[in-house]
Amino acid sequence: MIIVPEREIAGLISAADSLKAVEQVFASMARKSAYNFPVVREAIGHADALYGLKSGFDRQNLALGLKSGGFWPGNVHKGLTNHQSTVFLFDADTGALHAIVGGNLLTALRTAAASAVSIKYLARPDAKVIGVIGAGHQSIFQLRSALEQ
Incomplete structure (x- = not known):
């Protein structure tokens, strides 16, 4: 089993890598060869926390x-x-756990990449203005990713 701690993620993946991966997954989803399972998200009744699970499978690349x-x-x-x-990755043929990966930076990059794919394909070519609502942790990822389009 591979374990990739959060502290290693920044050295392994870039925003450009994330954009490419998300764009490929969106294309796979459009072809119906990849899909997300229903999201589970609940207030846990402790520390005002919300907890959830998001999962999916890409049949073409056997990514589970x-x-x-x-x-x-x-x-x-x-x-x-x-x-x-x-993030937990599994062997698609056996269901065995293959990797445990720190997911905080991956989540920020993936969220920004999803927006960037939308901008890439839907924004007018002459667009010069962008609006960012909110100034939280995710906003800098969103802005950087958008400006690279």
Whole structure:
């Protein structure tokens, strides 16, 4: 089994890598060869936290995985990011766990890449103005990704 801690992620994947991967997954989903399973998201009744699972399967690339994570608003007072997540990857042929990967940066990059794909294909070629609503953790990822389009 491969374990990739959060501290290693920045050295392994870039925003450009994320954009390419998300664009490929969207194309696979359009071809019906990849899909997401229903999302589970619940308030856990402790620490005002929301917790959820997101999972999916890409039949063409035999990629099977899930992201476990959520939002703990009190983490900011503990020196931690409020959003916490971990990605689990499985062998599509056996279901055996293949990897555990820190998911905080991956989530930020993936979220920004999804917006960037939309901008790439839907924005007018002469667009010069962008609006970002909110100034939280994700906003800088969104803006950087958008400006690269």
